[in-house]
Amino acid sequence: MQSRHSSAVQNNSSGISVQGLHKSYGELPVLQGVSFDVARGSILALLGANGAGKTTVVKILATLLKPDLGTATVNGCDVISQAAHVRGSLSLTGQFAAIDEILTGRENLILVARLRHLENPRAVADALLDRFSLTEAGSRRASTYSGGMRRRLDIAMSLVGEPAVVVLDEPTTGLDPQARLEVWETVQKLAQAGTTVLLTTQYLEEAEQIADRIAILHRGRIMATGTLDDLKTLMPPATVEYVEKQPSLEEIFLSITGDATDRSADTDNPEDTPDSAT
Numbered sequence: 001m002q003s004r005h006s007s008a009v010q011n012n013s014s015g016i017s018v019q020g021l022h023k024s025y026g027e028l029p030v031l032q033g034v035s036f037d038v039a040r041g042s043i044l045a046l047l048g049a050n051g052a053g054k055t056t057v058v059k060i061l062a063t064l065l066k067p068d069l070g071t072a073t074v075n076g077c078d079v080i081s082q083a084a085h086v087r088g089s090l091s092l093t094g095q096f097a098a099i100d101e102i103l104t105g106r107e108n109l110i111l112v113a114r115l116r117h118l119e120n121p122r123a124v125a126d127a128l129l130d131r132f133s134l135t136e137a138g139s140r141r142a143s144t145y146s147g148g149m150r151r152r153l154d155i156a157m158s159l160v161g162e163p164a165v166v167v168l169d170e171p172t173t174g175l176d177p178q179a180r181l182e183v184w185e186t187v188q189k190l191a192q193a194g195t196t197v198l199l200t201t202q203y204l205e206e207a208e209q210i211a212d213r214i215a216i217l218h219r220g221r222i223m224a225t226g227t228l229d230d231l232k233t234l235m236p237p238a239t240v241e242y243v244e245k246q247p248s249l250e251e252i253f254l255s256i257t258g259d260a261t262d263r264s265a266d267t268d269n270p271e272d273t274p275d276s277a278t
């Protein structure tokens, strides 16, 4: 894994640039001319319903799938002719967690750091465990983690080696509101530190809360792209209505369940600790 200072980085202001992508599976046209750009150090949310083609776009960017037509660059490198460079600067957190259940959280991170030939895999693992509030749980097998902890470990694993571009395919699907907020915070910090982030989501609120720009993908076509304010201008002018503000269920839930950062209940289970933690 190359760092964001890699020599593979080329002089291109886009972290990700996608132009006219087409992809069919047999007779089924899935992408029908998809184009969008993600500026370096910004977050683009690719918003679409089930089957819209989000994962297909992600797989093309991650060099796992070739488009039938069109081009895509990641960190200035073409996904087909410079696939190795793309793999060096892009990290993918897939729609389904890719952690090894038998290993501890710490061992999972050390494994990835070793695969990426980093100098001090243990220090890298410990720093990421700390950053994702998994230090206590780090010596437990991943099979004992809650869904939210699993997702945090999965994202932590994709950040090993400080990739310049991070792609997250539905990072918060299945998470409780608190865990979702934690993932949002993590993603925002990444972009603030200069990482380019593409995330796919089917949650309108997620796109609204954390994305700098939003691209709406519907049946293989980008229907609109822009900031939330840009997209609002596509609608007719707002009419003014006076309604009593009621708390949302999310606000009630978070108010009853308490502090955002209290994850200690997740990490207190001393059972199932392997004999030989790495």
Ligand SMILES: Nc1ncnc2c1ncn2[C@@H]1O[C@H](COP(=O)(O)OP(=O)(O)OP(=O)(O)O)[C@@H](O)[C@H]1O
Pocket: 025, 028, 030, 048, 049, 050, 051, 052, 053, 054, 055, 056, 057, 095, 202
């Ligand atoms: N390997 C494949 N072979 C045939 N059809 C496929 C294949 N992969 C995806 N598809 C089809 O392509 C369409 C888009 O799938 P894709 O996984 O890109 O959607 P998605 O937007 O990620 O959906 P979801 O929100 O459910 O993850 C769907 O109709 C899906 O059934």
Ligand SMILES: [Mg+2]
Pocket: 054, 055, 056, 095, 169
């Ligand atoms: Mg998908």
